[in-house]
Amino acid sequence: MTTAVVGAYDASREELAALMADQPRYRVDQVWRGLYAKGLRPAGMTDLPRDLRARLDAALPANLQLAAESRSHGSRTVKWLWRLSDGSRIETVLMRYPRRATVCVSSQAGCAMGCSFCATGQSGFDRHLTVGEIVEQVVAARRAAEPDHLSNVVFMGMGEPLANYDRVWDALRRIHDDIGLSARHLTVSTVGVVPGIRRLAREDLPVNLAVSLHAANDVLRSRLVPLNKRYPLSALMEACRQYQAAKGRRLSFEWALIAGVNDRPADARELSELARPLGAHVNLIPLNPTPGYPVRGTAPDGVRAFRDSLGRMGVNATVRQNRGTDIDAACGQLAARSAAAGVAGEAGGAALTSASAGGDVPIPRPARRRSAPNL
Numbered sequence: 001m002t003t004a005v006v007g008a009y010d011a012s013r014e015e016l017a018a019l020m021a022d023q024p025r026y027r028v029d030q031v032w033r034g035l036y037a038k039g040l041r042p043a044g045m046t047d048l049p050r051d052l053r054a055r056l057d058a059a060l061p062a063n064l065q066l067a068a069e070s071r072s073h074g075s076r077t078v079k080w081l082w083r084l085s086d087g088s089r090i091e092t093v094l095m096r097y098p099r100r101a102t103v104c105v106s107s108q109a110g111c112a113m114g115c116s117f118c119a120t121g122q123s124g125f126d127r128h129l130t131v132g133e134i135v136e137q138v139v140a141a142r143r144a145a146e147p148d149h150l151s152n153v154v155f156m157g158m159g160e161p162l163a164n165y166d167r168v169w170d171a172l173r174r175i176h177d178d179i180g181l182s183a184r185h186l187t188v189s190t191v192g193v194v195p196g197i198r199r200l201a202r203e204d205l206p207v208n209l210a211v212s213l214h215a216a217n218d219v220l221r222s223r224l225v226p227l228n229k230r231y232p233l234s235a236l237m238e239a240c241r242q243y244q245a246a247k248g249r250r251l252s253f254e255w256a257l258i259a260g261v262n263d264r265p266a267d268a269r270e271l272s273e274l275a276r277p278l279g280a281h282v283n284l285i286p287l288n289p290t291p292g293y294p295v296r297g298t299a300p301d302g303v304r305a306f307r308d309s310l311g312r313m314g315v316n317a318t319v320r321q322n323r324g325t326d327i328d329a330a331c332g333q334l335a336a337r338s339a340a341a342g343v344a345g346e347a348g349g350a351a352l353t354s355a356s357a358g359g360d361v362p363i364p365r366p367a368r369r370r371s372a373p374n375l
Contacts, residue, residue: 007063007085008035008042009139009174010132019059023052031056036178039139061085063133064140078144084109084133088126090158092137094144102152103141105134107168108159113191114226115214117258117287117295120158128164134171138179154187156210156254161188162196163375169203176205183207189254193375194231197239201246209243210252210283211236215262216270224262230375233274240278251280256287257298263306272313282310282317 011019017028027048034045042048042056067089068081078094088109095102111118112125142150153175155161161168168188175181187208190196197209215221221228228236240251253275257263275282284307287297298306303319310317 006060007130007132007136008060009063009135010130011060019056020052027052032178036139036174037180039143062136063130064136080140082137084129086127090129090133090137092141092157094141096145096148099148100151101141101145101148102154103138103145103150104154104157105137105141106157106159107134107155107161107164111159112163113160115191115212116224117214117256128167129159131167131170131174134167135174135179138175142179151181152185152187153181154189154210156187156189160191160193162190162193162200165196165199169200172205172207184249187252191225191227192231192236193227194235194239195375197236197243201239201243206247206249208249208252209240209247210254211240212256213253213271213274214256214258216267216274220262224258227375237274237278240280244278251278253280253282254285255282256285257303257306258287259296259298259302261295263298263302265309268306268309269313272310272315275310275315276313280315282315284317284319286319 013028013032016031017025020027020031030047031042031045034040034042034047038045041062042053042060045053045056048056063085064082065084066080067083070079071077076096078096080092080094082090082092084090090106090109092106093104095104106129108128109126110124111120113121115121138150138153155168172186172188175186176183183205186205187210188200189210189212191212200207200209212225213221214224215228216233218228218232221233231239243249244251253271255262255271271282274280284303286300286303287295289296307317307319
C-alpha cells in the first residue's frame with residue numbers, strides 16, 4: 001500500500017512551530033489563519049517575510065494536483081479529479097445553489113465496500129486519505145465557490161468515511177474549528193459501519209449522519225451492499241437509534257433507486273417500516289449510469305410514485321436532484337473514465353440474482369478488490 005507526502009493541511013500547530021523555530025511564536029497563528037481562514041498557500045501569505053514564505057512553500061506542498069475537471073451546463077456542478085502525491089486519484093464535487101454551495105468530499109482513494117452499483121466500489125481500494133488530503137478538498141471548493149458561501153460539507157465521495165475514522169474525525173474537527181463550518185452543516189455518510197456509528201455517537205460534535213441504505217431487507221441489501229453480511233439491518237438500526245438518542249439529530253437514509261431492484265411497492269413498505277420509527281428522512285437518488293452495471297435507474301415517474309408511496313405511509317421523502325450526469329459526477333465515474341481502458345469491463349463478472357420480492361433481476365457481482373481494512 002502506498003503512502004502520502006505530508007502536505008500543508010496535514011501539519012499540526014506543533015509541526016508548524018518546529019518548521020519556524022527561528023521565528024516569533026505568533027508566526028504559527030499567522031500561518032494557521034492563512035491556511036484555514038484564508039485558504040492561502042504559504043507563498044501567498046504576504047504578511048510573512050519573503051524568505052519564510054519560500055521556505056514554508058517548499059516544506060508544505062499541496063497534496064492535490066488537478067488531473068481533470070468537468071463542468072455541467074452553467075457550471076452549477078463542478079467535478080475535480082485530483083492526483084495525489086503517490087499517484088492515487090480522488091474526486092471532489094462542488095454543487096452550487098442560489099447564494100450557497102455544497103462540497104462532496106472523498107475520504108479514501110477507492111473503496112473496499114464493494115457495493116455493486118457504485119463506480120468506486122468496482123474500482124477497488126487503494127488507501128486511506130490523510131487529514132490534509134480531506135481538508136484540502138474543502139479549501140479548494142471554498143475558493144472555487146466564491147463569491148458564494150460554501151455552506152455544507154458532505155462526506156459522500158469516494159470511500160467509506162467510517163472505515164477511515166481517525167483521519168475523517170480529525171478532518172471534521174479542522175473543518176469545524178478552523179475553517180468555521182458548524183456541525184449541523186457537516187454530514188458523514190456510511191454504508192453501515194456499525195462500530196463507527198457507535199463511536200461517532202460518543203464524539204462531542206453533533207454532525208449529521210446519513211446511512212446509505214438502498215435496501216430494507218437483509219437478502220437484497222447483502223447483494224447490493226456486501227458489508228450487510230457483517231452488520232445486518234437489525235444491528236444497523238440499533239446503532240442508528242443510539243446515534244439519534246445521543247445527538248438529537250434527524251437521521252437520513254440514502255436510497256439509490258434501481259429499476260426493478262428496489263423501487264417496487266414491497267420495497268417502499270419495507271423502507272417505511274425502518275424509517276418511520278426513527279423519524280428518518282429518506283433521500284431518493286435516481287441511480288446514475290455506471291460502467292459495468294447494466295441495470296438502470298428508475299424512470300422519473302417511478303421515482304415520483306415511490307416518493308408518494310412513502311409519503312402515504314408517513315415517511316418524509318425527497319428526490320435528490322440528479323445533477324452532473326453529463327459530467328460523470330456520480331461517485332467514482334470521472335476517475336473510472338480517466339483510468340486506463342478496460343476498468344469497466346473488468347468490473348463486470350458473473351451476475352447474482354435478486355432474491356427480494358418482485359422477480360429476478362440481475363445484480364452484477366462486484367470486481368475483485370484489494371483486502372479491505374479491518375472494521
